[in-house]
Amino acid sequence: MFSFLTNTSTALALSAIGLKILASVKFKTHFLGNIVPALFISLMFVGCGGGDSDEPPRVADISTQADLASINGRSSYLAGHYTLVNDITLDTPSGAGWTPIGTSANPFRGTFNGNGFVIRGLKVNRTSADYVGLFGYAHGATIRNLGVEIDSSGVKGKNYVGGIAGSFVRGSITDSYAIGKVEGRVYAGGLAGLLNKSSVSDSYFSGNINGTS
Secondary structure, three states: OOOOOOOOOEEEEEEEOOEEEEEEEEOOOEEOOEEOOOOEEEEEEEEEOOOHHHOOOOEEEEOOHHHHHHHHHOOHHHHOEEEEOOOEEOOOOOOOEOOOEOOOOOOEOOEEEOOOOEEEEEEEEEOOOOOEOOEEEEEOOEEEOOEEEEEEEEEEEOEEEEOOEEEEEOOEEEOOEEEEEEEEOEEEEOOEEEEEOOEEEOOEEEEEEEEOO
């Protein structure tokens, strides 16, 4: 509910369901012969609480498998800036294996600096799933100085399957490599299953790529 003063402009800080409104109130009119406040209200939205969009990009060092997996933890984390600080050997359970980072609905869109270190033991067995790799779906991302060594069981998916990323759109991969076996139906590749409007430089894949369609 608004409260008004009768002699000058005032600024009201309002909060309603997480919405903060700054109201500037001015007065001027007549009512029954007396000067009564009339309202000229300009509203300025200064923020809504509780959304990931309000958070600054996450900046974090990655030293463990848990650190790496945590990138999938929140939407805002997928826009973060990460630096690998040591080699990591993944110990994923049997079955589906590693959960790729980023989806088509919520892609990885940050930066990942491998810092010259290697992620070893990547295994994924998701033959009915699209967007499979260390990263599932990346859009506008930067990956550099990263090595990925795939487990002997390989990285297996349906469509858009790659060693580093299943689908890589409008980003860059630099000074990186992947080694091992990749299997998919449509769009299976060594570094990425699909590279769309992206740049790759000083990077390579060594191993086998099997398409089953």
